Amino acid sequence: ERAFQTAAADAAGRLAEHWRALASCELPVVPPGPPGTTLKALPETAPEQGEDLADILEDTWHTIVPQLVHWQHPNFLGYYPTNNSPASTLAELVTAGLGVQGMMWSTSPAATELEMRVCDWLARALDLPPRFTHASGQGGGVIQDSASSAALVAVVAALHRASRGRWREHGTEGRLRVYCTDQANSCVPKAVRIAGAGEPVLVPTVPGTHTMDPAALADRVDADRAAGLVPAAVVATVGTTVTCATDPVPRIGAVCRERGIWLHVDAAYAGSAALCPELREDDAGPEFADSYAVNAHKWLRTGTPCDILWVADRGDLADALGATPSYLRNDATDSGKVVDFKDWQVPLGRPMRALKLWYVLRAHGLEELREVIRHDIRLAALLASLVEREPGFHLVAHRLGLVVLRAETDDRTRELTQRLAGEPDVLCTPAIVDGRPVLRAALGSPYADETTVRRAWDTVRACAAPAS
């Protein structure tokens, strides 16, 4: 254990130095090596004899760290952020060290009750309806590894409910349908396929908005019903991946309610913005949802993985996913008085997922987390204004911390994308909007500020300049 203490202190020191180097942009965002670089540096077989933790730690910084993409770097503008904090890092160490497995209340009571409490804290902080809290006795939150798992769990519960309990035994019988738009994250169709319902029905978007057309949804659902199909679930998005657009959830919710269809809202990225009262959008409409998912690991300084899925009715999840063989039976479960999170997720076992969210919420406090979000939004506004002012660039979308841009022509955008891909000091992600290539830049590094944004923009502009 002494070796652990020494190595842990060394690791903490190295991480603190790593964060400092990231903050001062001393490291590239993207690693220099071609595919296979790390494989080549690693022995082909595991060591027969144990090695010192100190040596392993040294190799981590020598062999692994230089070949990482640094997601916490101020000029990492790709995808959506997956940010982190010292509080979250410390909690991960403590979680790992305690090494408990919280599949049921009885296997670690405090792990379950802490999770119930922090999910309720966050539900209140995000102004979600009271029925999403454990305190309501109706619904509650559960920490999943990802928005993908949240979507899968929600879709499965919806299929089960729509089939009046037949899904577990008979599958979808070819009749159950799930609806979303082509702007839903790829995890949504994936969840629908895994759940056995094939491809989701793609509802048209309102032209120019990238958001679901509720009237088209109603038409499609009614037509499917008339054809003998069973519309089971609609997945709406608050903050789509490509342009951060928000589907009109209240109007979609009205269509779902009238027809008894489950509404899952994927608010993986933008959901966190609801911490700030001035950023709560009427279109987000959590009160219309049966389930609602937010990734704390995107915008709440909590390391990945940490997605919270809230459900309005906890019975739906347990009905669809519950399994209690003899070896899992216990008095607490039999009493019906406890929550067993194994029935709220796909895997059986689970780590103590809530500790890091608890540490983060306590160490930062809601006020500071709101300021984090406002800060990132200000930086995105700065970047958007730089794009707008620059001849030869077009601002395609700008919402919350996301800026989507393109060059004058599609060929120029493709060239820019190619050049940026070879640029170690900034990372943006390419995508397609309305059939045209674009570049997405999402703010969210804990170390980003006006200077780093201006520097990142200078790099993008330099890559766009015609080769001389």
Ligand code: PLP
């Ligand atoms: N939903 C949206 C809107 C996203 O933007 C993303 C990822 O960026 C996801 C879902 C997938 O999240 P996860 O990686 O947690 O499954």
